[in-house]
Amino acid sequence: MHVAIVSPEFPPDIGGVETYALEYCKALVSLGHDVTVYTMRHPLGELHIDGIELKPLLKMHWHEDRRTLADQKADAWHVMNAACAWLVEDHPGLVVSVHGNDFLRPYYPLAQPDWKHLPGGWRMEDKQPRWLQPYWISRTARLMERTLPRARHILANSRYTEQALLNRLPACTGRTSVAYVGVAEKFFGIERQTQADGISRLLTVCRLSEPRKNVESVLRALAKLHGEFAFRYTIIGDGADRERLQMLSHALGLDDLVDFAGFVTQEELLEQYARANLFILTSSIIPNSHEGFGIVYLEAAASGVPSLAARLAGAAEAVKENVSGMFVEDPTPEALENALRQFLNGSKRFDSDACRVFARHFSWRRVVEHALPYY
Numbered sequence: 001m002h003v004a005i006v007s008p009e010f011p012p013d014i015g016g017v018e019t020y021a022l023e024y025c026k027a028l029v030s031l032g033h034d035v036t037v038y039t040m041r042h043p044l045g046e047l048h049i050d051g052i053e054l055k056p057l058l059k060m061h062w063h064e065d066r067r068t069l070a071d072q073k074a075d076a077w078h079v080m081n082a083a084c085a086w087l088v089e090d091h092p093g094l095v096v097s098v099h100g101n102d103f104l105r106p107y108y109p110l111a112q113p114d115w116k117h118l119p120g121g122w123r124m125e126d127k128q129p130r131w132l133q134p135y136w137i138s139r140t141a142r143l144m145e146r147t148l149p150r151a152r153h154i155l156a157n158s159r160y161t162e163q164a165l166l167n168r169l170p171a172c173t174g175r176t177s178v179a180y181v182g183v184a185e186k187f188f189g190i191e192r193q194t195q196a197d198g199i200s201r202l203l204t205v206c207r208l209s210e211p212r213k214n215v216e217s218v219l220r221a222l223a224k225l226h227g228e229f230a231f232r233y234t235i236i237g238d239g240a241d242r243e244r245l246q247m248l249s250h251a252l253g254l255d256d257l258v259d260f261a262g263f264v265t266q267e268e269l270l271e272q273y274a275r276a277n278l279f280i281l282t283s284s285i286i287p288n289s290h291e292g293f294g295i296v297y298l299e300a301a302a303s304g305v306p307s308l309a310a311r312l313a314g315a316a317e318a319v320k321e322n323v324s325g326m327f328v329e330d331p332t333p334e335a336l337e338n339a340l341r342q343f344l345n346g347s348k349r350f351d352s353d354a355c356r357v358f359a360r361h362f363s364w365r366r367v368v369e370h371a372l373p374y375y
Contacts (some may be wrong), residue, residue, distance in 0.1 A: 001375065002034040004074035006084050008058055008108065010039040011047055014237075014263060015207065017099050020157070021080045023184055024097075025052050027364035036074060062086050062143065063114035075375035083110055083140055085148040095374050097149045097179075100161050100292025100314065103151065103168060109136030111143045115234050145169060147353040153374035155179040155367075157293040158314035164290070179371060180317075181295050182364030186270065187302035192352055193274045200344055202233040203276040203305070205269070205296050209239030212284045212291075214310070214331045216248060221336035223252035229344040233280075234259045234272060273303035278343055281329035294318040297325070302359035304352030308339055324358040325350065 007021040016053035025035045029051035041056035048054075057068050070090065073315055077091040082103035089095040101107075148154070156162035174181050195201065202222075206213045215235060222233060235245075235258065242260060249258045264272070273279075279300035283291040293314035297307045307325035309315040319325040326348055328335040342348040 001075045002036070002073075003028055003375065004072065004077045005035060005037045005080065006039075006058070006069075006077065006087060007037060007080035008040050008060055008084070009081065009362045010037060010042075010054075012042055012044045016293075017080065018264070019100070019184075019295050020097065020099065020181060022047075023051075023182055023364045024080075024367060025049070027182070027368040029367065031368060035238065036072075038069065038072070058078055060108040060110055061112055061114075062110045062140075065110075066090065078371070078375070082106070082145055082148055083108060083144050085151055086110070086143055088147050088150045090299065092150070092152070093375070094151045095153050095155065095371060096148060097155045097157070097256045098161060098292075099157050101289050102131075103148065103165055104290075105288040106137055106140040106144060109133060109140055111139035112136050125253070127369055145171075148172060149175065151175060153177065153371075155371055155374075157181050158317045160197055160290075160314045160317065177370070179367045180289065181293055181298070182357050182362050182367050183295065183298040183302045186266075187273065187299050188356060188359070190270055190303045191273045192304050195275065198230055200229065200231040200277045201275050202231055202278050202280055202340075203236070203272055203300075204234070204280050205236045205272075205299075207239045208235070208237050208242040210247060210289065212286045212289050214282045215241075215245055217309065217331055217333045217336055218280055218282065219245065219249055219252060219254060219258065220333035221340055223254060224333070224337045225340060225344065229341075231344060232257055232259070234261055234276075236261045236264055236269065236272060238262045270303075273300065273305055276300070276303070276305045279305045279307040279325075281315070282308060282311065282328060282336060283315060284310065284331055285312050291315045298359050298362050301355040304355050306350035306355055307335075308343070320358045323350070 005025055007323045009017040010021050011018050027096050028035050036053045038055050039059055042059045046054050046056055058065055065189055078095040079087055080097050083106035087095050154176045159178050162178050290313040297318035300307050301324040307319050309319045309327055310331040311329055312328040328339050
């Protein structure tokens with residue numbers, strides 16, 4: 001079967017949706033299917049992946065992309081962002097994967113006018129005032145609300161995401177199921193690196209552009225534990241909030257204990273997981289933003305690393321309590337301080353093998369096999 005994947009988020013961009021799209025495509029190929037990915041052109045260039053044809057043709061303008069894709073052929077069409085559900089108007093058998101924030105508030109102003117086909121429109125195409133952006137986003141939301149309920153099927157990455165979608169768009173009722181996500185095999189191959197210095201290695205992997213990730217609360221909690229326990233905290237990721245968080249870390253006296261590593265290579269990421277004792281990501285729920293699932297929790301578990309998470313949104317399904325990690329009910333600095341103290345003093349312990357057994361329940365092949373009957 002020839003499957004067309006439409007995914008504006010795709011590596012070399014970094015993020016959960018990008019990982020989902022790439023690993024899903026690789027699993028399709030492993031099952032013998034031909035895959036073409038339609039995405040946006042990336043300033044770093046496009047990946048070259050065996051078995052996957054990559055076409056960076058998307059402009060993220062509904063009218064223009066519709067014309068571009070009109071002549072493209074495939075046996076099945078699958079979009080990886082709810083806002084791209086407009087494709088159902090040309091492909092009634094469309095399958096859509098939803099991840100959480102994509103249907104709460106679209107990221108891209110897809111529903112702008114068809115400037116190229118308006119008199120003098122070329123003058124506006126790249127020169128629109130920023131204050132118009134929320135208007136185009138709201139129009140895009142209405143386009144999504146009209147088209148997403150017409151998809152043949154909608155795959156959610158968690159039970160929480162499925163329910164959030166149905167609360168937001170009840171017209172999708174009867175067209176959804178939970179396919180979950182997978183975790184790449186490379187994480188299971190990580191060999192644990194035990195440290196003899198008695199220092200606990202703490203690790204966070206996330207974009208530093210969303211306050212709901214609560215890195216600030218983790219820093220404040222660790223400041224309370226400074227001097228009581230020996231630890232090092234590594235934060236992998238970058239974003240607009242990084243400078244502020246670095247200034248906070250300095251103000252809290254954590255310069256020697258916290259490393260803002262920025263974006264790292266895959267080899268460096270695996271090395272960090274190999275050394276880590278605890279993965280930390282305690283995301284909140286805020287308006288129009290939540291943790292739909294959290295593939296990073298599974299990557300940590302597959303690496304033999306337990307997680308500290310907030311029992312909120314999809315994270316509650318990505319971590320198995322007392323097996324692959326532990327929860328705080330509310331990710332305040334005080335709650336995090338208490339949870340981290342339990343881990344650092346040894347009263348909370350986890351088995352690396354048990355973490356990996358839990359992660360084995362999630363595979364990209366299983367996600368693809370769940371989707372195939374709907375193509």
